Amino acid sequence: MTSSPFMARPTTVSVVMLKVLGALLPGIALYAWFYGAGVLVQIALASVTALAAEAAMLKARGQPIGFSLKDGSALVTAWLLALAMPPLGAWWMIVVATLFAIVIAKQLYGGLGNNPFNPAMVGFAVMIVAFPAQMAQWGSAGAPLGAWDQIAYIFTGALPPGVDAVASATPLDHLKTQLTLGTPVDAVFASPIYGHLAGAGGEWIALAYLAGGLFLWRQKLIPWQTPLAMLAGVTALALPLWLYDPAHYANPLFHLLAGATLLGAAFIVTDPVTGPTTPRGRLIFGFSVGVLVYVIRVFGGFPDSVAFAVLIMNIAVPFIDQATRPPVFGAKGRA
Incomplete structure (x- = not known):
């Protein structure tokens, strides 16, 4: 039997970020269903880049690395940015966008809680201004490429025999x-x-x-x-x-x-x-x-x-x- 006094448990940043990532999963699942595995590759590339860039910047600033990496904020930025980028974009595009988001828009302002601009949106805006043609190349729902062909296209730009193009507006x-x-x-x-x-x-x-x-x-x-x-x-x-x-x-x-x-x-x-x-x-x-x-x-x-x-x-x-x-x-x- 419970009785007063009641103590509220403070919600940690890591718990909040974990719930945000979980809330994104239904959209990611449908994204992969309609557009293929390319979006999962983009998320993976963005996640690895975000964690590596965050660790490097924290070390350069003399801040504890493990504590900040565990809060999940870098992963939230990476996932949001990956969902905003073309699912079949070249691998270097999501890497460059994530570096801008984490290094420039987040860590150079002092890290989580100090950035005045949304880091994911900074990364996206930089890419669409610098590379408008590449950012306009999206696949269509039900694209002819299978999972392995999409992965090959992202990393090499090569299309399988019989397929002339997969990008569309x-x-x-x-x-x-x-x-x-x-x-x-x-x-x-x-x-x-x-x-x-x-x-x-x-x-x-x-x-x-x-x-x-x-x-x-x-x-x-x-x-x-x-x-x-x-x-x-x-x-x-x-x-x-x-x-x-x-x-x-x-x-x-x-x-x-x-x-x-x-x-x-x-x-x-x-x-x-x-x-x-x-x-x-x-x-x-x-x-x-x-x-x-x-x-x-x-x-x-x-x-x-x-x-x-x-x-x-x-x-x-x-x-x-x-x-x-x-x-x-x-x-x-x-x-």
Whole structure:
């Protein structure tokens, strides 16, 4: 029989990170099911690179290596980055992206808890700006390559006999290109790369990310304000433009399920280090990220824009926190 006093057990960083990794597993499983083993190779390469880079930087800074490596934060960054990168991208791409994420965006700022920018998004943004052509080469769901052929392609670029190409544009990139050519949205969605609601296979992966986010919320590891506000920001622009001109603007559900929208809402904007700390600040931050995602995606030069939207709003986090902090207890106004 239990009785008071009740003692709350503090949640460690390693436990939180382990639950985040577990919440990503359904999405990873569906990703591998639809796109093949290439994504698992990317995750493995990113994980090894992240741990090695973290250990090297900790040693260079004179910090204890074992304690920091066990917290799992490097693996979370690696997995998120691998899920954002092309699943059949060359091996060196994920390695370079992970090095930027861990060395530049995390450790040079002082390690976990000190980085102002989301490390995974920094790694992705660097690669898509530096290597846009390579970052646009995605495979399609149900690609003709088997597991060993995908591994060979990632490390050597060689295709098996009888296969000329495996790379294709993402649904967002394909939509953007066809709309530029004047093709109506309905005609674009007739392509086999689209499923019932968004990209073929990608819509189910996005729903798995949503399920993972709901699990983290139920575990009280992420707030509800930021992801809900981000999705509201995307919808706030997508809905009226779709109602105004459905031939040139995709419906809101497509934008919510396509690309990295739900991955960003569940696992990226909820980062406690690079996001606001106040409830109102989280609403402002999330909504602004959602608006920027849609604006850059539809009117900008990149088909998917979660990384850029998050990094832009990371800059504004100190100002958001300052403007939304509650009054000091016992004071009439804000401190």
